[in-house]
Amino acid sequence: MDSLPLYKRLAAHYLDAIRAGQLARGERMPSLRSLMRQHSVSLSTAIQVCRELEAGGWLEARDRSGYFVRAPARVGIAPLKEPANSGVAPDPAQYVGIHARVSAFVSNRRNQAVKVNFSIARAAPQLYPGEALRAAVAKGLRQRPELLTVAPQQRGDAGFRSVLARRALASGMTLAPDDILVTNGCIEALNLALRAVAQAGDTIAVESPTFYGLLQVLESLGLRALEIPTSPQTGISLEALQLAADTYGDIKAVVVVPHLQNPLGSVMPDANKQGLLRLCEERGIALIEDDTYSALVDSGAPLRAIKSWDAHGQVIHCASLHKILAPGMRLGWMAAGRWQARVEMLKYAQTRNNESLSQVGAGQFMATGAYDRHLRRLRGALATQRERTAEAIAHCFPPGTRMNVPPGGLQLWVELPGRLSANLLCEAALAEHILIAPGSLFSNSGRFDHFARLNCGWPYTTEIDAALRRLGELATSLIKAQQAARPRAGTPEALVKTSAASALP
Numbered sequence: 258m259d260s261l262p263l264y265k266r267l268a269a270h271y272l273d274a275i276r277a278g279q280l281a282r283g284e285r286m287p288s289l290r291s292l293m294r295q296h297s298v299s300l301s302t303a304i305q306v307c308r309e310l311e312a313g314g315w316l317e318a319r320d321r322s323g324y325f326v327r328a329p330a331r332v333g334i335a336p337l338k339e340p341a342n343s344g345v346a347p348d349p350a351q352y353v354g355i356h357a358r359v360s361a362f363v364s365n366r367r368n369q370a371v372k373v374n375f376s377i378a379r380a381a382p383q384l385y386p387g388e389a390l391r392a393a394v395a396k397g398l399r400q401r402p403e404l405l406t407v408a409p410q411q412r413g414d415a416g417f418r419s420v421l422a423r424r425a426l427a428s429g430m431t432l433a434p435d436d437i438l439v440t441n442g443c444i445e446a447l448n449l450a451l452r453a454v455a456q457a458g459d460t461i462a463v464e465s466p467t468f469y470g471l472l473q474v475l476e477s478l479g480l481r482a483l484e485i486p487t488s489p490q491t492g493i494s495l496e497a498l499q500l501a502a503d504t505y506g507d508i509k510a511v512v513v514v515p516h517l518q519n520p521l522g523s524v525m526p527d528a529n530k531q532g533l534l535r536l537c538e539e540r541g542i543a544l545i546e547d548d549t550y551s552a553l554v555d556s557g558a559p560l561r562a563i564k565s566w567d568a569h570g571q572v573i574h575c576a577s578l579h580k581i582l583a584p585g586m587r588l589g590w591m592a593a594g595r596w597q598a599r600v601e602m603l604k605y606a607q608t609r610n611n612e613s614l615s616q617v618g619a620g621q622f623m624a625t626g627a628y629d630r631h632l633r634r635l636r637g638a639l640a641t642q643r644e645r646t647a648e649a650i651a652h653c654f655p656p657g658t659r660m661n662v663p664p665g666g667l668q669l670w671v672e673l674p675g676r677l678s679a680n681l682l683c684e685a686a687l688a689e690h691i692l693i694a695p696g697s698l699f700s701n702s703g704r705f706d707h708f709a710r711l712n713c714g715w716p717y718t719t720e721i722d723a724a725l726r727r728l729g730e731l732a733t734s735l736i737k738a739q740q741a742a743r744p745r746a747g748t749p750e751a752l753v754k755t756s757a758a759s760a761l762p
Contacts, residue, residue, distance in 0.1 A: 281326065418439065574594075
């Protein structure tokens with residue numbers, strides 16, 4: 258965090274104190290003079306500290322009295338419910354139509370003039386180290402001018418893979434550079450992993466809800482998907498997965514995002530990760546770990562990958578730099594355990610080798626402390642944006658809205674009250690050039706049609722604030738229209754419906 262401006266570091270310090278209860282609701286914030294004296298800062302810096310916390314909804318200014326701690330509106334909003342454990346194994350589904358549904362959504366986005374886009378899951382371009390990466394790529398080309406005229410290495414650039422292997426140690430993984438295969442983002446890694454362990458018609462267990470890109474991959478490969486209930490706090494339900502394995506017995510793989518799951522934002526405890534691995538080992542099920550987001554967890558402390566406990570090559574670890582370093586580079590990688598030779602063959606047959614220049618540039622940058630400083634800056638910016646977005650939703654959305662505010666990442670998962678269709682809200686918002694990702698994209702079950710995923714990767718501006726307010730107004734109007742359309746008890750329409758229902762066998 259030392260790379261952040263001083264006022265932001267101090268604001269983060271006091272935010273930790275507020276969250277821990279050291280500064281309680283209604284308590285007076287240390288005065289500007291106290292801040293100046295205690296931290297040896299200027300009046301301007303002390304004011305910036307308080308304004309930063311005020312902008313996030315954590316402080317309020319009282320006339321001639323100073324700043325006081327307030328409870329943000331989002332504290333009063335109900336968290337998402339844990340999924341119900343029905344004791345009934347889920348039914349496998351083909352995901353027929355999910356690709357068409359996603360295609361229609363993408364087409365609408367392209368055909369409309371979108372001014373505020375909450376549907377994506379990445380940070381604003383200015384939050385990535387563009388200038389430093391350009392310098393690293395230029396340096397790599399000066400040192401190795403043949404990069405553009407010789408064929409790239411099959412597994413990926415050796416230097417880049419060495420950097421990835423060293424970085425993987427922080428997550429508990431012991432990998433040799435030759436254990437790593439560079440891919441075109443994580444989505445190609447997932448494609449290769451699924452093709453390595455399954456064939457058309459096989460069953461794959463997935464989190465529910467899950468990233469719609471994975472659902473498209475499953476459909477394109479002709480795989481049957483088994484949606485497993487997933488907690489907004491702790492990830493995939495091991496009990497439900499155990500029941501599914503007992504019921505079907507032919508699950509070929511489980512695909513999970515253990516850290517900042519997309520779209521829920523859940524983080525699996527280590528005990529759950531180990532329990533999941535044991536279950537997969539006992540049943541001979543491949544465990545595909547999508548670790549795209551772990552570097553965005555607020556604490557900054559490296560989280561252990563499931564792969565770190567893998568002694569038998571049962572885990573296929575997939576990762577990406579797309580969200581955390583450079584969306585334009587499309588760099589991903591995988592370590593496939595006992596399927597490594599097969600995924601390398603499939604990669605060669607499918608897309609051949611990745612070009613080398615971006616790997617060399619990324620590797621040079623990631624080998625330095627500048628990469629760690631970038632991640633700290635990125636996490637800090639996302640934390641501020643996420644808090645402000647959550648606060649706006651709590652203020653502006655209709656009563657009954659639920660929300661999961663994860664400990665990091667790029668997005669919020671919001672449940673609309675009254676089971677309001679997020680598709681209806683999406684259509685109404687798109688007419689006003691605002692785009693959201695409706696929950697129907699993240700499942701084929703229909704259970705999440707009244708949810709939406711909202712991005713908070715862009716700096717919070719007046720335009721974003723106005724768009725969130727308008728979303729809240731639209732949701733409120735749609736709920737009122739929905740309620741008005743329902744027959745009231747005792748009216749002729751309600752009596753007719755009741756009479757008709759009682760006549761059914």
